[in-house]
Amino acid sequence: xxxxxxxxxxxxxxxxxxxxxxxxxxxxxxxxxxxxxxxxxxxxxxxxxxxxxxxxxxxxxxxxxxxxxxxxxxxxxxxxxxxxxxxxxxxxxxxxxxxxxxxxxxxxxxxxxxxxxxxxxxxxxxxxxxxxxxxxxxxxx
Amino acid sequence: xxxxxxxxxxxxxxxxxxxxxxxxxxxxxxxxxxxxxxxxxxxxxxxxxxxxxxxxxxxxxxxxxxxxxxxxxxxxxxxxxxxxxxxxxxxxxxxxxxxxxxxxxxxxxxxxxxxxxxxxxxxxxxxxxxxxxxxxxxxxxxxxxxxxxxxxxxxxxxxxxxxxxxxxxxxxxxxxxxxxxxxxxxxxxxxxxxxxxxxxxxxxxxxxxxxxxxxxxxxxxxxxxxxxx
Amino acid sequence: xxxxxxxxxxxxxxxxxxxxxxxxxxxxxxxxxxxxxxxxxxxxxxxxxxxxxxxxxxxxxxxxxxxxxxxxxxxxxxxxxxxxxxxxxxxxxxxxxxxxxxxxxxxxxxxxxxxxxxxxxxxxxxxxxxxxxxxxxxxxxxxxxxxxxxxxxxxxxxxxxxxxxxxxxxxxxxxxxxxxxxxxxxxxxxxxxxxxxxxxxxxxxxxxxxxxxxxxxxxxxxxxxxxxxxxxxxxxxxxxxxxxxxxxxxxxxxxxxxxxxxxxxxxxxx
Numbered sequence: 001x002x003x004x005x006x007x008x009x010x011x012x013x014x015x016x017x018x019x020x021x022x023x024x025x026x027x028x029x030x031x032x033x034x035x036x037x038x039x040x041x042x043x044x045x046x047x048x049x050x051x052x053x054x055x056x057x058x059x060x061x062x063x064x065x066x067x068x069x070x071x072x073x074x075x076x077x078x079x080x081x082x083x084x085x086x087x088x089x090x091x092x093x094x095x096x097x098x099x100x101x102x103x104x105x106x107x108x109x110x111x112x113x114x115x116x117x118x119x120x121x122x123x124x125x126x127x128x129x130x131x132x133x134x135x136x137x138x139x140x141x
Numbered sequence: 142x143x144x145x146x147x148x149x150x151x152x153x154x155x156x157x158x159x160x161x162x163x164x165x166x167x168x169x170x171x172x173x174x175x176x177x178x179x180x181x182x183x184x185x186x187x188x189x190x191x192x193x194x195x196x197x198x199x200x201x202x203x204x205x206x207x208x209x210x211x212x213x214x215x216x217x218x219x220x221x222x223x224x225x226x227x228x229x230x231x232x233x234x235x236x237x238x239x240x241x242x243x244x245x246x247x248x249x250x251x252x253x254x255x256x257x258x259x260x261x262x263x264x265x266x267x268x269x270x271x272x273x274x275x276x277x278x279x280x281x282x283x284x285x286x287x288x289x290x291x292x293x294x295x296x297x298x299x300x301x302x303x304x305x306x307x308x309x310x311x312x313x314x315x316x317x318x319x320x321x322x323x324x325x326x327x328x329x330x331x332x333x334x335x336x337x338x339x340x341x342x343x344x345x346x347x348x349x350x351x352x353x354x355x356x357x358x359x360x361x362x363x364x365x366x367x368x369x370x
Numbered sequence: 371x372x373x374x375x376x377x378x379x380x381x382x383x384x385x386x387x388x389x390x391x392x393x394x395x396x397x398x399x400x401x402x403x404x405x406x407x408x409x410x411x412x413x414x415x416x417x418x419x420x421x422x423x424x425x426x427x428x429x430x431x432x433x434x435x436x437x438x439x440x441x442x443x444x445x446x447x448x449x450x451x452x453x454x455x456x457x458x459x460x461x462x463x464x465x466x467x468x469x470x471x472x473x474x475x476x477x478x479x480x481x482x483x484x485x486x487x488x489x490x491x492x493x494x495x496x497x498x499x500x501x502x503x504x505x506x507x508x509x510x511x512x513x514x515x516x517x518x519x520x521x522x523x524x525x526x527x528x529x530x531x532x533x534x535x536x537x538x539x540x541x542x543x544x545x546x547x548x549x550x551x552x553x554x555x556x557x558x559x560x561x562x563x564x565x566x567x568x569x570x571x572x573x574x575x576x577x578x579x580x581x582x583x584x585x586x587x588x589x590x591x592x593x594x595x596x597x598x599x600x601x602x603x604x605x606x607x608x609x610x611x612x613x614x615x616x617x618x619x620x621x622x623x624x625x626x627x628x629x630x631x632x633x634x635x636x637x638x639x640x
Contacts, residue, residue, distance in 0.1 A: 012330055014329050014330075014353075014359030014360070014361060014362075015353060015357050015358060015359045015362070016353055016357070017350050017353040017354040018330055018350060018353070019350060020354075045310075045311055045314065048309045049306065049309045049310050051309075051330075052305055052306065052308075052309050052330065052331070053309055053330045053331065054170055054308075054309065054330065054331050054332065054333060055309060055313070055314050056168070056169065056170075056333055057330070057333075057350060060350070186639075186640060189479060190478070190479075190636075191475065191478055191479070191639065191640045192639040192640065193636060193637055193639070207483075207635075208483075211479050211480065211481040212481050216475070216479060218475050220470060220471040220472065220475075221471040222471055222472060222473060222474075222475035222476040223471055223473060223476060224384065224469075224471075224473050225469055225470065225471060235380075235476070238376055239373065239376070239480045239481060239482075240481060241481070263471055264470070264471075271470075271471065
């Protein structure tokens with residue numbers, strides 16, 4: 001794994017529970033394709049040391065992800081991202097929904113008509129895509 | 142579990158500890174937070190029998206005597222605690238001579254990880270390097286508990302990063318860690334529990350994730366509440 | 371027990387250069403003093419090749435006579451190492467408490483208790499003292515060799531080694547001929563070291579208050595010793611006087627050990 005798979009660039013915020021931030025990080029990586037369905041993920045200890053966090057918190061994050069069906073652990077083999085299409089679809093819509101809710105929440109008070117917003121979103125979306133075409137290799141998200 | 146009950150300590154007229162009670166569990170990283178002079182180091186020293194309490198009791202896994210203490214708990218003070226004329230390898234030999242649970246392979250591994258030269262002399266170490274060497278001496282023995290006094294204070298940022306990595310490594314796993322600090326900064330994510338000392342008493346004893354979960358506060362937020370009021 | 375020997379070896383290792391330096395110093399000073407004495411004596415009789423006045427027969431000058439006449443040289447050779455050793459009775463503790471990386475932390479945390487630490491430091495001091503004493507005997511033999519080489523044939527006269535030794539006032543003090551006197555000298559020395567150790571541990575435990583307590587403690591012990599020695603003037607049989615003195619001595623030794631161990635295991639602070 002070059003650059004430790006990009007894990008070490010992670011920064012947490014201090015006010016949200018760290019284990020939930022880890023869960024969220026995994027979800028983002030699944031949705032953006034950095035983690036594929038069925039892919040083996042680092043052990044709890046490895047992720048703790050990659051993310052420079054408490055091993056107990058890593059443990060708790062993995063437990064949470066297991067409960068949400070995000071990862072599966074069979075016997076002694078390393079945990080893997082689930083292959084369950086339903087779960088993966090749910091994650092995508094969950095993150096998307098969250099992002100949209102945040103966006104709507106942040107412009108709510110501006111009282112802009114929906115059409116204008118949709119037009120602006122469309123415009124921004126297209127120019128962003130163009131920018132990324134010009135800069136190949138530039139990472140999204 | 143290290144259990145401290147009703148600890149009192151006075152230096153001449155000043156009450157440094159005025160009835161401190163808390164415990165540090167095995168498998169957890171517990172942090173004693175407090176301003177300078179709040180008695181954090183005194184508590185660690187008292188656990189190790191390096192200074193007596195005026196009143197109170199200290200038990201390690203239910204045992205109050207010092208018989209097995211030093212094979213069970215290792216203490217990493219904020220200096221190397223070795224003669225200045227010693228080479229680093231002499232210090233390692235000292236530990237190997239006296240500690241049954243000394244793990245030489247791990248000591249060498251740690252020396253390599255911190256890029257320490259065994260031929261260097263203790264007296265010539267910078268503060269950061271001395272702190273790393275202290276960690277080697279304290280972590281290479283297979284003790285169940287590790288006490289660290291201000292491992293990050295007065296140390297350059299890269300040394301701090303390296304020392305921080307130790308906390309999330311297997312060197313710490315399954316042990317009980319009790320660490321003191323006056324600035325929470327970089328170790329916020331590493332902690333299971335934080336115990337805030339103020340005016341010689343425990344002002345708050347918190348489970349860090351629980352506080353974030355239930356109150357949406359960081360440890361620093363809680364510190365602000367305690368120390369700025 | 372193994373920790374005691376390891377700690378003792380550690381204390382010896384930490385003092386070895388100073389000890390070797392003191393030995394070298396004492397030997398050099400004594401050699402120089404003897405050489406100068408013989409040289410001056412020979413000069414007085416004009417025994418430098420060819421300048422000797424005819425008709426005057428010089429008195430011979432034996433090794434014992436030489437030693438008897440270099441008292442100040444010997445004093446110089448012995449006083450400095452002695453002072454260093456006395457200072458080290460304090461330093462053997464304090465050097466562990468001071469500096470950037472106080473070693474006391476480590477020593478007090480050695481598994482298996484601190485009793486070995488106390489006795490290691492005590493025996494280390496005794497070992498240094500007796501090493502210096504033994505060295506003084508070796509030095510004497512070396513000086514005799516020097517005498518044989520340096521003295522002009524005319525002045526040579528054989529003398530017994532012991533006569534030479536006891537021509538020196540300092541030797542009389544360091545190595546008394548009577549065994550009981552030897553026991554008294556070194557017994558008192560041992561007790562003094564123990565009392566000072568107890569005083570140091572009092573200070574390390576209670577700091578400023580400890581100094582006051584230590585002063586009182588030392589004063590009490592010295593007073594008791596003086597009183598014991600005054601029992602000679604009481605109408606007692608000699609054996610009774612000895613018994614009184616031995617009892618006081620024994621009590622003081624036991625008291626110093628008890629107090630020191632109590633302090634080092636439970637009260638001392640870093």
